[in-house]
């Protein structure tokens with residue numbers, strides 16, 4: 001299902017630590033699950049576009065799974081698009097003209113309800129939906145937010161929107177197994193029951209107190225060992241471009257959970273072989289600050305055979321008859337050899353198959369490993385005080401600027 005291989009430089013020594021429990025992060029009730037499935041069905045029947053509004057953990061988990069498990073080139077009846085992840089006026093303007101002739105549903109996801117990017121985007125989209133659909137807008141907007149507090153909760157009550165809840169104790173980057181992740185994933189046609197089954201299995205497997213056989217502990221401990229030996233960057237590398245959004249989710253998961261009190265590895269990612277032609281030189285021969293974690297799936301459904309040609313004009317007949325994926329695998333082994341020969345530790349997380357079950361299994365594994373890893377660093381994995389500082393500063397500046405403008409207008 002999942003194997004973790006340490007680099008030859010790693011000497012894992014494990015002693016007892018007390019790790020916070022996260023099993024309640026994967027507890028969507030049967031009732032909620034069937035509500036998600038029903039609304040997903042309704043969206044698929046009545047919409048050509050689902051616009052997901054959210055930022056960070058409020059959309060990355062869903063998008064990571066959707067991008068990993070749907071085809072690269074996909075002409076579907078229903079397209080999922082994303083908004084609320086930036087402050088670009090051009091993005092919003094183009095988004096509005098793109099959706100204008102298509103039937104739309106909106107899922108706005110924000111735990112706090114007050115994050116600037118999704119909040120501003122939702123203000124514009126809400127107005128657009130009301131002008132376009134009138135009373136029907138209420139049916140087409142679905143809110144996912146905190147059960148007890150927040151502006152989005154208030155708006156949804158006032159407007160009568162249907163609402164899903166992100167449990168109080170589950171932070172954005174850990175929310176992929178709640179409605180925040182599950183509704184968009186279900187709309188994309190991915191089997192969410194299998195996805196949750198994978199996570200449940202991982203929850204069970206990585207509870208194992210025999211840490212020598214527990215890959216989540218091993219991954220966390222070997223990261224910690226790298227950190228103690230002076231490495232400052234962990235480079236997550238994979239070989240299938242479909243996993244690029246999962247990289248972003250992983251970056252937020254580890255970066256926001258660990259980067260505090262002047263501690264933590266900087267999480268960075270590369271997509272091989274593409275990035276070898278951009279950053280490969282630095283990895284091979286640059287500053288010795290990087291170690292790698294290869295993330296790989298043994299079985300990927302689609303593949304392509306290399307044809308033989310009569311003239312062999314490109315000299316590639318020696319690869320004729322082989323599949324692209326098998327060449328990708330060999331190149332992975334070659335990259336690992338080249339890097340290890342140069343003293344770069346290479347760790348490997350290998351999963352059997354790229355499917356909903358294994359995605360659920362992997363994401364739970366990474367969440368668990370992240371919490372263990374933060375515990376080793378002695379930081380709180382569940383808060384992000386630094387992000388709050390920047391949010392406050394931006395708000396202060398905007399308020400100052402706006403009141404200046406107001407005074408100028410009045411004089």
Ligand SMILES: O=P(O)(O)OC[C@H]1O[C@](O)(CO)[C@@H](O)[C@@H]1O
Nearest residue numbers: 056057058110111112115172387
């Ligand atoms: O769901 P919210 O409250 O809009 O937050 C979105 C993201 O913003 C952060 O709070 C800070 O960037 C993340 O932790 C979170 O995933």
